[in-house]
Amino acid sequence: xxxxxxxxxxxxxxxxxxxxxxxxxxxxxxxxxxxxxxxxxxxxxxxxxxxxxxxxxxxxxxxxxxxxxxxxxxxxxxxxxxxxxxxxxxxxxxxxxxxxxxxxxxxxxxxxxxxxxxxxxxxxxxxxxxxxxxxxxxxxxxxxxxxxxxxxxxxxxxxxxxxxxxxxxxxxxxxxxxxxx
Numbered sequence: 001x002x003x004x005x006x007x008x009x010x011x012x013x014x015x016x017x018x019x020x021x022x023x024x025x026x027x028x029x030x031x032x033x034x035x036x037x038x039x040x041x042x043x044x045x046x047x048x049x050x051x052x053x054x055x056x057x058x059x060x061x062x063x064x065x066x067x068x069x070x071x072x073x074x075x076x077x078x079x080x081x082x083x084x085x086x087x088x089x090x091x092x093x094x095x096x097x098x099x100x101x102x103x104x105x106x107x108x109x110x111x112x113x114x115x116x117x118x119x120x121x122x123x124x125x126x127x128x129x130x131x132x133x134x135x136x137x138x139x140x141x142x143x144x145x146x147x148x149x150x151x152x153x154x155x156x157x158x159x160x161x162x163x164x165x166x167x168x169x170x171x172x173x174x175x176x177x178x179x180x181x
Contacts, residue, residue, distance in 0.1 A: 027175040029062025029080060033087055037150065037167035039106075047095045051108055053167055057084035060173060064118045081117040088113050089129065106133040112141055139169050146171030 035056020041049040060080040068078035091110015108131045116123040127141040136149045148169035 026067055027063040027065050027078070027173070029060040029064065029173040031058055031060040031144065031146075031169075031171050031173050033058045033148070033167070033169040033171065035087060035167050036164060038164045039093065049093055050090070051093050051110065052088070052090040053112075054088040054090075056087040056089075056167065058087040058114050058116070059084040060116060062173070064116065064123065064175065068120060078118045078120050081119065083117065085115040085117055087115075091129070093133075106137075107131075108133070112144075139171060143173050143175055144171040145174065 033053075033056060035053050037051060037053045039049060039051050041047075059082065061082065063077040063079055065078040089110055089112035091108055093106045093108035096105045096107060110129060111126060112129045113126045114124075116125065125143070127143065129139065129141040129144070131137050131139050131148070133148075133150070136147060139146055139148045146169055148167060150165045150167060
């Protein structure tokens with residue numbers, strides 16, 4: 001009997017020493033992102049440079065986790081707090097030639113760093129992203145998929161050097177990890 005208890009205690013102690021995987025969520029939400037985007041060309045090559053989005057806010061409506069229980073105990077799922085949270089991003093871009101009257105098409109990649117608040121928790125997300133900009137653009141991370149615009153830029157596409165402008169994105173947040181992974 002003592003040997004069985006010692007083995008059981010050993011397994012329990014080993015469980016404390018082994019790191020556990022992070023909790024995942026299965027959810028779907030519609031999100032709006034708004035803020036300031038800056039394009040800063042490189043001194044060596046005006047067709048390449050850095051971009052950053054800051055300050056900005058992300059606001060989501062939907063479920064972060066369908067399989068979670070809300071703190072209040074009523075209903076199913078972990079919904080988003082409707083209040084906007086901090087969002088920022090940074091990375092590199094390059095312009096590519098186009099045949100549409102001098103519009104600059106920009107390809108970019110980088111990192112977005114944002115916070116979300118649900119009824120149960122505060123979530124910090126840091127993801128790689130890519131974008132394509134030609135007047136309006138596509139915006140993609142592992143969980144955010146959608147489009148963005150820079151509406152306060154002169155004309156419908158960027159025809160001059162990159163600048164500071166308003167950034168508006170409509171994205172869908174899709175979380176597919178968790179019990180179905």
